[in-house]
Amino acid sequence: MNRLSNKVALISGGARGIGEYTARLFVKEGATVIIGDKDLSRCEKTIKELEKEGYDCSALLLDVTKESDWIDAISHIESKYNKLDILVNNAGIYSTIPIEETPLDDFNSVISVNLTGLFLGTKHSIPALRKAGGGSIVNLSSTAGLVGNSGSGAYGASKGGVRSFTKYTAVQHAVENIRANSIHPGPIETDMLADKFSDLESRSASESKIPMGRIGTAKEVAMAILFLASDESSYITGAELTIDGGLTAK
Ligand SMILES: NC(=O)c1ccc[n+]([C@@H]2O[C@H](COP(=O)([O-])OP(=O)(O)OC[C@H]3O[C@@H](n4cnc5c(N)ncnc54)[C@H](O)[C@@H]3O)[C@@H](O)[C@H]2O)c1
Incomplete structure (x- = not known):
């Protein structure tokens, strides 16, 4: 039995990395998947490949910072698929600039994608999830949203905001059977951290801080997203799940 049979899922930032892996996993578990990303050409490559394998998926242009893009995306999904059951707020950008050196524009753009984008996605998906009789929102935070x-500071502030915003969403919509949970990965092998990890010294410095002694994979994060998106987690809402090889357990 597939774990997401008859579910319609929207994944933001699904053109690559954790979002792309999650899209591939979701279709294999029976979901209809819509990938929303600002890099539409990269989404389309994945979609063509999955369609060839007989899976039900499509892509749409979505800049998560634009409210009109979210309104258009949800309305397109409702008219094409009649419902929305799952939202994965995954789109994100990274920044490594120390607080003192961060230009205001950089701070604002990290907050805008990682936090405001997630707020807009949640706001405009809730009516559709309600109409479907409930659903699951999975928000990508980070260990940076838990510890300093x-x-x-912009990345940490955005991800700390995601953690808290997720709990507000969970409390306000529990009665409608709309669940919301946050995922907190440690360092994961994707393009986001490719520069950092191409320097072997920096890679082994990161790995030495992790009790399991290695960087995580997109698959390991996607498996947790799958659990929280599926009905297997039907009594879990407002929770935060770390996927960090023990990094924040110390
Ligand atoms: N890789 C890690 O180590 C790590 C650790 C903790 C949390 N995360 C979080 O997981 C999520 C996915 O990260 P990843 O490693 O797969 O990153 P990635 O850089 O590989 O992929 C991010 C995706 O988001 C899309 N995106 C960026 N800005 C967007 C916008 N304005 N609108 C729509 N799409 C946009 C990109 O086009 C890309 O497809 C992010 O929220 C990230 O902060 C990643």
Whole structure:
């Protein structure tokens, strides 16, 4: 039995990395998947490949910072698929600039994609999830949303905001059977951190801080997203799940 049979899922930032892996996993578990990303050409490559394998998926242009893009995306999904059951707020950008050196524009753009984009997605998906009789929102935060670190305060602030916003969503919509949970990955092998990890010294410095001694994979994050998106987690809402090889357990 597929774990997401008859579910319609929208994944933001699904053109690559964790979002792309999640889209591939969701279709294999029986979901109809819509990938929304600002890099539409990269989404279309994945879609063509999955369609060839007989899976039900499509892509749409979505800049998560634009409210009109979210309104158009949800209305397109409702008219084409009649419902929405799952939203994965995954789109994100990274920053490593230390607080003192961060230009205001950089701070604002990290908040705008990672936090405002997630707020807009949640706001405009809730009516559709309600109409479907309930649903699941999975928000990508980070260990940076739980603990402090060197580097960018903007990234940490955006991901801390995601953690808290998720709990507000969970509390306000529990009665409608709309669940919301946050995922907190540690360092994961994707293009987002490719520059950082191409430097072997920096890679082994990161790995040495992780009790399991290695960087995580997109698959390991996607498996947790799948669990929280599926009905297997039907009594879990407002929770935060770390996927970090023990990094924040110390
Ligand atoms: N890779 C990690 O180590 C790590 C760790 C913790 C949390 N995360 C979080 O997981 C999520 C996915 O990260 P990833 O590693 O797959 O990153 P990635 O850079 O590989 O992919 C991010 C995706 O988001 C899309 N995107 C960026 N801005 C967008 C916008 N304005 N509108 C729509 N799409 C946009 C990109 O086009 C890309 O497809 C992010 O929210 C990230 O902060 C990643």
